[in-house]
Amino acid sequence: MAISVGAATRNLANVQQLQRMPSPSSCNSLSVHRVFCAQPCRIVHGLVCGYSSSTFFASETSFSFVARPTRKNHQLRNGSFVVRADADYYATLGVGKNADKSEIKSAYRKLARQYHPDVNKEPGAEQKFKDISNAYEVLSDDEKRSIYDRFGEAGLKGAGGAGGAAGFNNPFDLFETFFGGMGGRSSGQARNRPVQGDDERYDLLLDFKEAVFGVEKDIDVTRLESCSTCSGSGAKPGTTPTTCSTCGGQGQVMTTAQTPLGMFQQVSTCPTCKGSGEMSTPCSTCSGDGRVRKSKRISLKVPAGVDSGSRLRVRSEGNAGRKGGPPGDLYVFINVKSDPELKRDGNNIYVSVKISYIGAILGTTVKVPTVDGFVDLKIPAGTQPGSTLVMAKRGVPLLGKSNLRGDELVKVQVEIPKKLSSEERKLIEELAEVSKPKAGSSR
Known part of the structure; x- marks a missing residue:
């Protein structure tokens, strides 16, 4: 659920009345996302409940605010900008607001194991896991928890303390500190794990009888193979990769943009390291890809009975994988020549x-x-x-x-001949005469 920023306005008296509205804990309506002063605009109808920690000054006749939604707490609905409520980190972990650190830690351990995406394959499990990690990172830190209790999630963003899109540590790294290698999905490992190569396609034209009875063919296939110079690492031999200074090894960077609708934050692949989290001197042979394109002759046994549209799969003869990953497969698509008679x-x-x-x-x-x-x-x-x-x-x-x-x-x-010789005609006429039914007989 959410409330939208509508078109109706409130005057100064209305704003003064806002400060006497009940807090979110005692109100059944929605709290809205925290706001910060930016450009002057009027307070709009509906932006009321849940602002127990927002401050409006009676000396002002106009007010400024900018909704600061994360990627998942805003949207356009029926042409209106919708701002969602702050995340409730206590509810996320299932603890009360007076929970001590041991209770918070215990709740995190239980939920993190339950929703880790390597264990829980249900849709939304990974996002739930990240939300749990975000909540724990705030509530386990006294300073962040104090800011959150006073100002909510927006206060953390404003203080640079990070939350969700504002810069939480990688949730899988946090998980590693509790459970060691379980799940093995720390940010660096995930990006540098071996990746299987892409499949390759080859179109093969067969004679009619080759398709009928089968044939052995030698075909020349061009595909990506592991670079022999760098052994597939993509780095210049003798050099050691270093952590990317742009993203700090995370492989992702966050950009913030001011728009008429508010401050938007977006996570994208790091342009410096291309998402690897590492920087290295690229291999001169493969230009850092770890693979080079080469041609290889492959002996292919085509079984009897194939036809146009048949597809043969040759395992592990596709493109080489990255970071030592397995190669893809080669798919041979069959086309058959027609026969003039058959x-x-x-x-x-x-x-x-x-x-x-x-x-x-x-x-x-x-x-x-x-x-x-x-x-x-x-x-x-x-x-x-x-x-x-x-x-x-x-x-x-x-x-x-x-x-x-x-x-x-x-x-x-x-x-049926179009022309007959006189002799053929005579014989056929005699046959026709013989073939006539005789009187009183039936054929």
Whole structure:
């Protein structure tokens, strides 16, 4: 929930009345984010409850404020700027406001173990873990706790004491001080851990029968390989990396920008070290990447039955990983050339043959093209034009089951001559005469 900065104003009497409003602990309404003087503007309607620690001066006729939201406690809603309430660090740790340090420490240890992202994979667990760490860092420090109790989260930001986006120490570093290596996600380790390399793609064109029966191919693949000069570290041999002075080894920096809506803070990757937290003299061979692009010849066994659109995976033949990480995979995408006679649909082959009308009437034998070469096919007498004959197991082997094959389907086309010799015509006329039904008989 939140309240928005609306358009209505309050006069001086209204402001004086604000100082008599109940504190957040005794009010059911929302407290709003603390404000600091910046540019003159009028106090707006709705900016009332929860300001027990804010100060308004009766001698002023106009007032200045700047909402200082963190990245997660502001948003635009229905065109209005929305400022969320300060974080309640006591509620975050589940302790009372009079809790002593031992109670706070015990609560932190319990919750940090429960919500550590290496243990808890639920959505939001990592943010909860960070909130718990932020709360502990404030409440375990007497000075920060005193400021927080008086002025809230905004007081910490104004004092440079850090909270959340204002500069908390890395929550995983804090966790390390309690639990040692458990989880192993300190900021430096997380950024410098080995990272798996990207996958690489290769497009392979096969002849029709190569795809049907399989083939072994030597292919030349260009990919990133570990730099032999620096052994993949990216640093010039003989040099030692140092902590980045810009981000202090955190790999991230915070920028603050003044806008008409308030003071905004943003965390971004450190531009100096590119997020690594370290600075080193780059290797002259790989320019600090730790990898160089090279070509390698790979022997590839293409199985029988592949088709256009098939994809083969060759493990660990992709791009090299960073910081000693494992390489990615090579994916080979298959394209198959068409055949002038044979048409493929799945594991079946389709072909057409032409026979004479005499062959259709009397039956005949023709040579039919197949993936195995030409094969004699017996055409039975009386075959009708457009008939389809099946040649079993003359098709494509099943992918992964080369002992099983599809069929070849042969469509018969009967050729009718456009011109006849006088002798052919005479014989056909005699046949037609013989074929006429006799009186009193039926065919």
